[in-house]
Amino acid sequence: xxxxxxxxxxxxxxxxxxxxxxxxxxxxxxxxxxxxxxxxxxxxxxxxxxxxxxxxxxxxxxxxxxxxxxxxxxxxxxxxxxxxxxxxxxxxxxxxxxxxxxxxxxxxxxxxxxxxxxxxxxxxxxx
Numbered sequence: 315x316x317x318x319x320x321x322x323x324x325x326x327x328x329x330x331x332x333x334x335x336x337x338x339x340x341x342x343x344x345x346x347x348x349x350x351x352x353x354x355x356x357x358x359x360x361x362x363x364x365x366x367x368x369x370x371x372x373x374x375x376x377x378x379x380x381x382x383x384x385x386x387x388x389x390x391x392x393x394x395x396x397x398x399x400x401x402x403x404x405x406x407x408x409x410x411x412x413x414x415x416x417x418x419x420x421x422x423x424x425x426x427x428x429x430x431x432x433x434x435x436x437x438x439x440x441x
Contacts, residue, residue, distance in 0.1 A: 316340060316355065322400045322409060325353055332419060336375060341414055351395060352414045355407055373408060380410050 315338070320327040324346045331352065332339040342353045356372045384394045396411040 320402070322353070322402070322407070323398055325351070325409075325411065327353070331414075334419075336372060336379070342411075344411075350414045352412050353409050354412065355409045373406075376408055376410075383410070383412075 315330060316327050318327055318329055322342075324344060325342045326345055328341040328343060328350075330338060331341045337354045337356045339352050339354050342351055343349075344351050356369075356376045380394065380397055383391075387393075392412045392415065394410055394412060398409055398411075400407050400409070
């Protein structure tokens, strides 16, 4: 887990906002342009005992995800603002920067609306 206040380039970690299958997402401040954004990092970095093979596989998948997200252009998909790598705690940390959405993840947003007009048949064409 990254600590609040950790600086990655011009991004300062504020707090953990989510955890998924491959990574963790943190709220960060972009200190250059003074806005809040989200940063996603891979689990293998934040897990101290990750093997080199696990880290290598996660890096490959993370880079693939980054390329896919960068190629997408859709009003319902968050764009990739930036990406980078830093050496932190003597390990390479890959990250991607995306807009911060206070509403949370798509799964959270849909779960809050399970009894709304956004029923499953209406959601499927979007997904």
